[in-house]
Amino acid sequence: MRGTELTQTKTVRYKGYEICMGSVYKDGEPLFHYYVPLGEGDGGVEQGKRIIDQIGSDDD
16 A cells, blocks of 8 residues: 655754654754654644643743
8 A cells, every 4th residue: 555654854944943743843852752643644733833832831
């Protein structure tokens, strides 16, 4: 089956952070890593955005 290989290099920029599948980086340093279930497609990116939104809302 084609299209089943994992792409490690996909990075999305969001609010000054970089989201990879399962990792979030700020200024090139890894902030944290999280588990992305296989078969979820870009769910890891969406999870990263949710985590970044939570970080932003904690800066009171």
